[in-house]
Amino acid sequence: MARTEIEVGDPTVSPSLPLSPSSRRRFVPANLTAYGFLAPAGILVFLFFLIPVFLIFFLSMTDLSHSNFTTNLMQMNFIGLENFNKLLSDQFAQKIFFNTIFYVLITLALFNVGMALGVSLLTTHINRRAGFAFRALWILPRITPVIVYILIWRRLTAEAPYGIIAQFNTLLGQNTPSYLTEMPWLMVIVVNGFVGASFGMIIFTSAIESIPKDLMNASLVDGSTVLQRIRYVIIPLLRWPMLFVITYQTLSLLTSFEQILVLTDGGPGLYRTEVWALTAYHRALSTYFGNAQWGYGSAFAVLLVIIGVVMAVIYMRVFRFGELVAEPKIEDLQ
């Protein structure tokens, strides 16, 4: 990846210029300036991520709910690991767990990576303006309010006479299945996939566009076809973006539930399309009759957090995180 090789961490560019003796910043410890720049973000992250994450571990060991709600940690009923015990003895926990894996893998393969790659390859090989237009259309699902987006899908797949697919089918004299009940998983995957594909699409497109033009031209001069160019020039260069999208989107899919909530709410029947994050939401925030079980819900969330951390650790390994967080050389200035 020629263009990205010149980085701050590039050891060939060593800062060897002498310091100006008049520089006063020499007396300001570098750490202090750094912490000054970092302070706003640090405070926000500390307040709204770090503390809440620790709190959620604590809450998962209490029986906090509407009926005994308090923010005073001392007043809560500490029940140890009982919530986790409950959770693991839940007869549907296993089903929901495998549902989640199935959902993440299939959606990732078909859409978040597969479709994203297809769309970015196609849109970078046509007229530039047209490519922009198609990508803008692909972004639509992501920026449409979830309720409206799901409304569209419901109408597309509704039964006759309301449904749009049903209308086309009727014109052709075909039967229309009741998509949402007969193939709920397909609906869940497609609906989430159309939202998810745009992330990979942006990353892949931007990576393809940043492939040096001479590399592309060279392949054209060689007389290779479009497909050969994709296979031998583009795909190999997409290795890192691909890994990035896979890992990043695995995490996103693991924790996504809003579309499923509005579309099937985990149904039909017994937890057929229920995924882990949705269960956490069901338990913690939304029961029709109130009295949300925040303690129990936190236990579900804690498991999500743990899975997320494990995934992120793998993620860092894959990306040779050490290089990413390599110490900046400009510090040598001071």
Add this chain to the structure above:
Amino acid sequence: MKRVFLLIVGFVLLGGVMAVSAQDSVDITVRCKASPPEENWRCDNFSEVEAQVEQELGININLNLIQDNIGWGDYKNEFVLASEAGDAPDIVLTGHEDIGAWAASGIIMPLDDMIAEHPEFNDVVPSLWNAMKYQGVTYGVPQDAEARPIFYSKLLLSDLGWSQEEIDSLPDRVRSGEYTFQDMIATAKEAVDEGVVEEGNGFWHRNSNGPDFLYFYYGMGGQVIDDEGNLVFDTAAAEKVYDLFAQLVDEGVTRRDMLGLDGNTIINPGIANADTVVFTAGGTWNWPNFALNYVADKGGNDYLTENLGLMLIPAMETGSAITLTHPLAYLVSSTSEHPDVAMALIAAVTTPEANNRHAIDSFHLGILTTQVDSEAYQANPLLSGSQYMLDYTTSLPNNPGWSSWSEAYYTGIQAVESGDLSPADAVQTVVQQLQNELGDQVVIK
């Protein structure tokens, strides 16, 4: 770049400019959830009586009404969080079943003493007070009540060959217990078999969890709460309920995908147009919505009156017809600085005049005995014709564990209706879930 700074500072300051001016008037905040526009009197009634209460008490009331239509889950969380933060509204309107959990956590105020001070409250239909109590103490004042009847399509029954007389007498035959739930299933099945309606369109019920499913359990002789106030799960009654739901889908009377079916695309237009489904379990408040949203251009209310009828839930095991009421209640926050003023306001809206505005616009039943006889109420044939349903009504229990009970019970219905479990297995599953989540808070019978 300086401008950017100014903008940020401005944004930050904006948050600070919420100083409530300290006058010698009394601030009262009221929080309501209402489906606009027909239910808006829930909060708007307070501004109608504001001047009157100010005069009575000789104070200046600064009334702050917050009314919207967010989901019940968000709405209830909001009150619990606001109470903890000390920002709770003085008066909150909610379903009576919250009294159990909220009284237990002490965020709402016992009202018995203050209720005695206002004669207006003597007029409230006595049976409604039962739903306002937790462990014998009253925590709320009823705001509205409804019945959850069955809508039947006169059009489709006549297609099936029923005479006008048979159709018109149906509600009375149901009321007397002559026409039972099994009779209704038989009629629905006939309609399906004869192709009058498509398969699965004989009887529809609610498409998501809610109070409605409890009347099946009551109808099968089940009990939710025992004399000591413990939650009860009656396995025999529950199995009969699950048998019934299995029968409904097996016979093709109810759609297998009923739960989760799109209400606004399929269910509501289907009921309102009276040409799709024979019987539907609904609620009285559906009526003005149907008139407004689905058949407005066909004649609205007149179209509905001509083609749809209302009847009680026909008798099941217990032998008598049944319905369920889920009264909403005004509760007073225990952090309220002026509970006396709040109660005076609540008393002022608990009058036939004020409540009629809400009842008539939104087709909720009257909560006051004198209101039922008032001219405005009698002038509305729908309301006066349905008032008898309150005599057959049941309600939800006020218990902190009710939410978990209801979720588990509903899981069983999902399981049998989708065909995932047999009724007997569903009972086992539900019992297991109840014991897992509620432990010894629930008695399995």
Add this chain to the structure above:
Amino acid sequence: MTTAALSQPVIPPDDSISNLSTILRALRSGVIVVLALGLLAALFQAVLSPIIASTGVEENVTTVLANALISLLPVFAYLACGSSARAAAPRSFMRAVIAALIAASLLFVGITAIESGLHLGAFQPRQSLQFTISQSDDGVLVDSVEAGGAADQAGILPGDLITGIRRDPVTLESLQKTIATSNIDDPLRLRIIRDGEETQLTARVGEGTSFEMSTLINSYVIALAAATAAVFFPRSWVAYILLILSLAPMLIGYAWLLIATFSVRTQGLLPIDAQGNVGGITLQNWRFLVDPLGSNQSVWTITLNTLIVAVAMTIMVILVASMAGYALSRMNFFGRRTFLSFTLILHGFPAVTLLISIFFVLNFIGKIPILGDIFGYNTLGGVALVMVAFELPLGIWLMKGFFDGISWDMERSALIDGATRWRAFWEIILPQIRPGILALGIFAFISGWNAYLIPQTFSIGTRTATLSVFLRQFIGDTAPTDWNQVAAVGIFQLIPILVLFLFAQEYLLNIYAGGLKGSS
């Protein structure tokens, strides 16, 4: 279309031999496609499906995909024939077409033989009432009834006039369609006029003849058309066709959305009036633009609110994230690695699971004098801080990536000249990463514009009313929802960000170039 299309052109040595070889080549690619897709379908159906089923997941995605592959398989095969014929005979279209047609015909015979064995396509049994009908002025006239057939059993007589099914009026066409889309043995309630009197009869759909010549002819025409089209089809259009096909559900869906906002009700893509005819166009769904509709504020006030929230949030996110990104990219300090790793993990946290514990924090802040009135629970400031915090993981990494990507020469000389770190950052570095700022700004603006969960959870009522909150007002959980109204409000909310995105797309493309690059 296929790998065969890629093979290098061969120069034909002799006409007759090359004709034959062209046909064989085309046929070969057709067969390869049949086998490949068939194998893929078998993989889904026979391998993946049982594996997934063994985990307890109830899905039929694999089966549906397998069936879709099987039903599309013939068309793909004919396309492959044409495409490969053209590649094999690049000089002469004529020869390519002839080869393609012959190959497709041969393939068609093979596929039809398989279909007849499996009772697919033209050999599928179809539904019928076993009578003949014709359109007349008053309804559908029954011409003759097959003895002992479905119509006969229902008591339908020749000369009956069918006027409706259930409560819907019928025409010849709609009646035929209803029968064709019914299942065998489904009851159909027919409204019939006999001797001037209306009665209703129930007919059960029966099974008609199991072979239809017309279907077979249709599929042969499709085969020839596909093969010919593949020969002539301009290669440069393929990408467009594929893109349009993949977007079809969305294009049609959003078209419906637009239609719905001007309709009383819709069936399929058509607006329908009270009588069930096409019509019923209305501006009612857009009346929220002038009438607050039970909300406390007008939609324009709320839009302004939303704009303020989104813009303010965007500015704060850019400022905070770029400062942090600068420090992380340019300076070394204790805790740097930890902070970077932590922010990376953060993005995986679903906001919803942290809401309650964030409330604890806001509630705590609320108890601090003065500060609490600005940043506590139920304040605009508090809501803003949480929203900014949720954008930070992405923002910090994006900004750090952009800073990493620019040379530090200018900055270094500025520092040597005695500029402060802040001045170097503000005046020299920041202007250089304008594309990054714009990209982050767009992301932040979109999430600010669509914000719902956080303003809803951390404020009472609709104090921080945004358009999303306004939209939810129309969706009751007890009352039925006017979805056409929701569609109108949704489009209103969508338009500004769509426009923004169209204009700013070029900057988003810089993300990879500058920001989120992996290693290498």
